[in-house]
Amino acid sequence: MGTKKxxxxxxxxxxxxxxxxxIHWTAKDGGVENEEAGAFMISVWDQPKKECxxxxxxxxxxxxxxxxxxxxxxxxxxxxTLERSTSEEQVAMKMRQYAHQFALDVKIVEEVPxxxxxx
Numbered sequence: 001m002g003t004k005k006x007x008x009x010x011x012x013x014x015x016x017x018x019x020x021x022x023i024h025w026t027a028k029d030g031g032v033e034n035e036e037a038g039a040f041m042i043s044v045w046d047q048p049k050k051e052c053x054x055x056x057x058x059x060x061x062x063x064x065x066x067x068x069x070x071x072x073x074x075x076x077x078x079x080x081t082l083e084r085s086t087s088e089e090q091v092a093m094k095m096r097q098y099a100h101q102f103a104l105d106v107k108i109v110e111e112v113p114x115x116x117x118x119x
Contacts, residue, residue, distance in 0.1 A: 010040065012057060020059045038062040039070055068106040075099040 008027045011034075012020050023037040039058035046053050058067065076099045083092035103109040 015060075020057050021061075023057065023059055038066060041074060065108065068108050072099055072103045072106075072108060075102060 006027075006029045008030075009025065011024045011026075013022045015021050023040065024034050025037055025040070026033050026035070039062050040056070042055045044053045045051075062070075075095060079092040079095035079099065082088055082095065100109075104111055
């Protein structure tokens with residue numbers, strides 16, 4: 001039986017200064033066709049060199065608040081992937097704790113006061 005191939009593609013429209021104006025992506029096997037995106041981060045593991053290669057792009061319309069949310073959710077996703085791929089529950093938990101602190105620091109969430117503390 002032969003192998004199956006799957007493709008994920010990105011179409012990026014650039015302005016005259018080569019700054020992304022729009023990003024669309026397609027992953028037909030995942031049910032995604034020509035969906036609009038504000039940003040993406042791709043990390044690829046170069047097995048022979050044992051290093052990470054990456055590509056980050058975002059549109060000029062991507063707001064700073066949305067970028068902060070994007071990073072927060074990416075950190076949480078990385079924690080999930082680490083836990084699934086290595087069973088490192090404690091390290092994944094620390095990443096999630098960091099993600100929570102990051103969200104507080106960049107003010108995309110507010111600290112919930114502990115019950116009994118009144119101001």
